[in-house]
Amino acid sequence: MHHMDAVRDEFISYLTVERGSSPQTVRSYSHDLRVFGDWLSDPDMHESGTTYDSYTAGVTRQTIIDYESYLQKEKSYATSSISRSLSTLKSFYRFLVQEGLCVENPVSTVSLPKKPDHLPGVLSIEQANQLMHTIQGDQPVNTRDRSILEVLYGCGLRVSELVGLDVDRVNCRDGYLIVCGKGEKERMVPISGGADVSLREYLAKGRPRLIPAYAQPTTAVFLNTRGGRLSRQSVHTIVKRSGLAIGIQDLHPHTLRHSCATHMLDGGADLRIIQEMLGHSDIATTQIYTHVQRGHIREEYIAAHPRARISIPFFHRHNA
Numbered sequence: 001m002h003h004m005d006a007v008r009d010e011f012i013s014y015l016t017v018e019r020g021s022s023p024q025t026v027r028s029y030s031h032d033l034r035v036f037g038d039w040l041s042d043p044d045m046h047e048s049g050t051t052y053d054s055y056t057a058g059v060t061r062q063t064i065i066d067y068e069s070y071l072q073k074e075k076s077y078a079t080s081s082i083s084r085s086l087s088t089l090k091s092f093y094r095f096l097v098q099e100g101l102c103v104e105n106p107v108s109t110v111s112l113p114k115k116p117d118h119l120p121g122v123l124s125i126e127q128a129n130q131l132m133h134t135i136q137g138d139q140p141v142n143t144r145d146r147s148i149l150e151v152l153y154g155c156g157l158r159v160s161e162l163v164g165l166d167v168d169r170v171n172c173r174d175g176y177l178i179v180c181g182k183g184e185k186e187r188m189v190p191i192s193g194g195a196d197v198s199l200r201e202y203l204a205k206g207r208p209r210l211i212p213a214y215a216q217p218t219t220a221v222f223l224n225t226r227g228g229r230l231s232r233q234s235v236h237t238i239v240k241r242s243g244l245a246i247g248i249q250d251l252h253p254h255t256l257r258h259s260c261a262t263h264m265l266d267g268g269a270d271l272r273i274i275q276e277m278l279g280h281s282d283i284a285t286t287q288i289y290t291h292v293q294r295g296h297i298r299e300e301y302i303a304a305h306p307r308a309r310i311s312i313p314f315f316h317r318h319n320a
Contacts, residue, residue: 003053004037004040004041004054004055007096007101008033008037011029011096012029014095015029021183022182022183022184024182028088029091029092032084032085032089033092035085036055036067036085036088036089037055039067039070040055040059040063041053045074046066046067046070055102056096056102059106061110064106064110065110068086068110068113071085079113082112083112086112090105090108093105121255121258122255122258122259122262123256125263125266127248128153128259128263130246131149131153131242131243132146132149132153132194134149134242134245134246135149138205140206140207140209141210141225142206143198143202143205143206144202144206144210144222144223144230145238145242146198147198147201147202147222148162148235148238149242150195150198151195151198151199152256154192154193154194154195154196154260155177155179155195155277156189156256156260156261156264156277156278157179157189158181158182159236159253159254161179161180161181161279162222162235162253163220163222163229163231163232164179165179165220166219166220167203167220167221170191170199172191172196172200175190175192176188176191177189177191179279181279182279182281185281189277190277203221207221210223210225210227211223211227212226212227215227215228216228235253236252236253239251239252239256240252258289261278261286261289271283271287271289274289
């Protein structure tokens, strides 16, 4: 086994065994390190023409900066992907230093590129309502697709959470779902209104009719026409098609999640409640939504705070 592969495997096993990282995290770390390893060992890929035969010998802060520029210019990585790759390298080199395989961490003083506070497009409440009416009819597939739109928007789920949802995790009686989010973390998500009505209808009338007699029994809530678990790709297609029906190009399931959070915030929900519902491990992620709200909050403040209406000119006039 090549030395680089051995070191990488050691790190991956540390992530799995000691850190208890999710398979998805392990896969993305492994991918990032493979891309970096390929770049290091191919002299044609870097301007200096240096060949590195390990992750440690001769790798300096400048090497990392050259690599960052390679990802940006040659690979056309988005800021968020570059950020993720550098985060992987920070963890990796921290591990190498800790294990005595490297003297110092070349990435420790490289700062991550600033990710723009960009909120993907959010539907208006009117558009969201229109979207929910794009799927008519009571064929099993119609009840399923209607339910998918209502649950994505009503519960703010990620696509992976929606397709991963199992029947025993839906409690229509008490009005909640148990969702398995990032890092295998489970959370309870309230379900009400349109999502509740359409999910009940689908589970009662649609889902049983999507299971052919020969199909292996599955625990998935959302099924394809062969009775198996619906794929992420199918959900993307359903959402995109419904978006086109109301004149929106390339509507993404994530837009429904963002719309859910924004409309809840507009309706006066507390940021911590939204954080919990969406399964954000860091409130900073949820706070991106408050940027949309800034003007709105100021108006509320002026209307509500007893000292907010005291104007500055008044102060100067009496203290000049």
